[in-house]
Amino acid sequence: MKAATKRGQAASAAVLVAIIAIVLIGFVILLPPADRAELLGEGTTSKTNTSSDTTDLEDLVIEKTLLEVTPGRIDYLAQDKFEHPLPVVTIYTQTESRVLAEKNRVYAKEGVFSEEVSTFPFAVPDVENTKNIILSFVIEEITGGRLVISLNGEEIYNAVVEAGSASPIILSKNYMSQDNTLTFSVTSPGIAFWKTNEVSLKNVQVVADVTSIESQSSRHVFLLSETEKNNLERVTLKFQPECVYDAVGKLTIAINGHEVYNGIPDCDIAMIPLEISLENVYQGENKITFSTEHGMYILSHITLDSNLKEVDFPTYYFELSHEEYTQVQDKEMRVRVRLDFVDVVTRKTGDVIVNGHIEQFDTKDVFYAIDISDDVEQGNNAVKIKPKKTVEVRKLDVDLVK
Template identity: 35%
Template sequence: MQSIFCKNKKGQQEAGAMAAAALIAIIALLIVAYILFLPPSEREKILEGEEDNVSEEEEVEVLLSETPERLYPLDQKEFELELPSINIFTKEEAIEFKKLDSLYVSRSLFSDKKAVVEFDVLDIADTEDVLLNFIVVESKGRLSIRLNNIKIYDKEITTANIQPIELEEGLVQGKNILEFSVSSPGFTFWRRNRYSLEDILITGNVIERGAQASKVTFFVSESERDNLRKVKLHFYPDCDLATVSKLEIWMNNYNLYAAIPDCGMPNRAIEFSPDKLVPGENQLIFETEKGSYLVDQIKLTSELEKVEAKIYYFQLTEEEYDDVKDGFKDVLLYLRFIDDTSDKIAKIIVNGNDIRLDQTDIEFEKNINNFVVKGNNALKIEPEEALDIVELEVSLEE
């Protein structure tokens, strides 16, 4: 009995061990499958025993960060800024406000037949030369015409065709009423005065002003504005003296010019105070009320009080300097310019050591390990021509 019990117990233990081994094998297969389906980078971290936070970013310390804006050559005091041409114009369009085939008015001792014509003018401010025209088929007496209850015409007409009747600007409104009537026959009471008119037409010119003004934008740095002694505006107007009105020129909100220029000739330079400019964005506006102008060869010439190379400073501690000299860290000079097309020629001086800049690229980077000193370091840039720099940075990197 005892031997049977022992055998059963031993069999149960062997079965349990086999079940445990099978479970471990299944878990191992699941883990392998999980790892296989992971992204390669995560799988590599698990297999190599790395943690997510093990990698460290390269250490970078910014020693100097500036926005120099525009730099000028030391030996140049007069500068020129060319601006794009502009075209401004107004356009007149002939409009028919009203057209009638015919109308008839008459008056006798016992009757007075009048005729009323209504017409609308949608844009009073930009409407001019409103005219009334008609053909006289039959006439007897004096024809009277009133515009908005104001008499504008009272004549006896003896011809079929008349000069167009001008409707004065001050009398024309948005909604208008023309009243036609004829004079009384007076003592000849048996007669009837009358007018028969055909092809009645009311016209006018409407001015389109969508292109009557144009704006040119340019930038001036704060240091440049503060150092200006005088500024002049030059331009060449192409226009027709017979058809244009005065040309107005505004610098920001200040009126520089308001006159009819000599068309087809360079205009005399307009000198104005530098305080009409502002640091940052400036707006030069050209405007006219009538006609067409092509304004070409627009440029600003300026004269500076003095040009001095600005010096930029940055510090290196003794420990940082030692790291540079021992090759553990680098001091990098970085410049970013306004474009990648213009020539950028300058001499960069670091603690008395010259670096030549001659490129068109938008970025410039240089290792200046050999030029730095412990403590205070000085850097300045002397361009051969005006140079726009968006960013200047000196950094210490591993």
Template identity: 35%
Template sequence: MKAVRRSKKGQDTVAAGGAASLVALIGLIIIVYIILLPPDVREDLLEGNQSSGGNGNAEKLARTLVEESTGTLDRLSQDEFEHHLSAVNLYTTSSAEILFEQASVYVKNGVFDKSFKTLEFDVDSEYVSNALLSFRAKRRSGILTIKLNGKEIVSSEVPEYPKPIRIENLAPHNVISFEVSPVGWKFWKTNEYLIEDLKITADITDVTNQEAASTFIVTREEKDNIESAVLTFYPDCRVSEAGKLEIFLNNQKVYSAVPDCGSVNKIDLSPGFINEGTNKLVFRAEKGYYLIDQIKVRTELSEITYPIYYFELSSDDMEEIRDGNLKVNMTFRFVDDVESKQATIYINGHRVSLNTRDAFYSRDITNYVEEGNNAVKIEPEQDHLDVVEFKILLEEKD
């Protein structure tokens, strides 16, 4: 049998056709892949997004060095405050008053006839002293027993005009009872008492002016920075008559003693007792007369610590800065574009002033930075400086 030989030309044609198909398949896969990429990535791939020249390294180094929501910065123009309060008078007055009276009371006790009497009365003041019971016994026989709130205060035969009887156990509501002793074996007799002009009197103390108050105002800046506080006052009083003096600051008791009359008294106050806004000092005397003068609350403030922000610049950063490719920019964003904003900024010890009404402020601080650690301190030059955002940026130079 004769063998069939394939020509080399035919073999080359088959190989070339297979290679073309493979290339076409790979090309199709690449096209599909590019179509499925995100638009921004596809654009970068097709158009290219490469920087030319020496500025490419600068773009890579540009970044945010500091970004802070600073908030409100306060400035105190003094390191202590004195709050002077008006003088107060404290005193009590007492007067004798009739607490209860009854025109007549009749009680009797016999074998076949007995009648006792109970009376009730109220006392509407807790400041009662020296209470006395007095009466006239117009008719009297036997032993008279008088009880006040269940406690016996009289149990004897009494004359027509007995001495006033001291009462110790008065209450807001009181019950007083009258009884007379039995006749015993003398069944034909009757013991009786006809009491007239019955009165219970006492000294009533008026405490309306026993307490007085005075107020002072503390700002938020003062409150936030109080380190110590002292209350001083001068009480004009008589030692022999003066009672205990109590002082309250915002309902907190800060003093309870008999003060040194005729000299300045000093009390250390807890800063925690002092409120922002209105503060109330209350003076209360137990008894006696007080003229409290030269009332003063003095606060000493701690030194305010202003914010300091730190950032670092590498040797590569400084090289790009010196080559003129990068700069360091400082920006502020404020709450409005109406109020004046004033501050002093220290950059590595270099003093820079800020004075603007704009809501946004920017300044190039490239000349003040250095390789390694850098520090920026902000000190307000007004009572309040509201900073929404503070940034330090390493940026490409225009």
């Protein structure tokens, strides 16, 4: 009985040892190769990619500088055309007849021993856009003499009138200002000193045609980026006007205060694109204004299209002598390209193209080094920077290093 118990305990212990061994083996297998080799005491070998090991390249000594240039800002354009759409624009003027001022009754008299004149003030808030200003009244009674009317001290009417007549008088804008005064008087009876001339007017009104210009113009803003502005080749404005040809005045379009169109377009027909001078558009905010003399315009499908010229990425050249080229081929020397940027914040990505061979860079560091030993040739060599986003390169060096 005791023998059987001991055999059972031995079997359990063997199973436990086997489980522990399996777990340890699995743990070792799952370890990274370097850690597994270190745990097992094995030697390790590593292969350094010299073309991407920036730290290794920076430790090398410069034997000769083959090229040193300052490329500066290099733009990247993902597209060669930008559209700046604007909302529908409605501009119009509205002219209506208005009563500027009115007075129920005006009375004036003139005699040897008595005199009375009547004043009638009225305002014209917008003289420029007020037309056909008319004074109207009804002569209720006149006992003699001539009716005299003055506007701001200038006599505008002097005539014999009869009771019951109503003679509208056109008020000249030459004597007009924002604040005005009409003066009504009657002439003296002369040698008939015992008489007094009197005049009485009713329903005195000043009416005019007033044009509202609150909606006469509309201003909008569009933006140009620095890259777009620096590479502009052509800017065009397109729109479709909806209007009634005989009922509208000239349409004026200005960009940043520069007039680019002034005329009456063909109503309800898409406009031929208007080319805009590149000097009239700025980097950042630009203002475009639409206005009309009179009438109503509805302008739709408004777009400002900017066509960009093809970016010419800079190409630089350096020479490699026969002796230098041989040293590079024999691995005695290496050729290094180093890009120095202006900041450590933005991400810099792109290609360095050496004799048609592409070496990529992608970094946030202030510099980046690339081994181009496998790409160089004896004699003349070309290196081009082609960014994948706009980048500023403070300096580009091609060095023979050891």
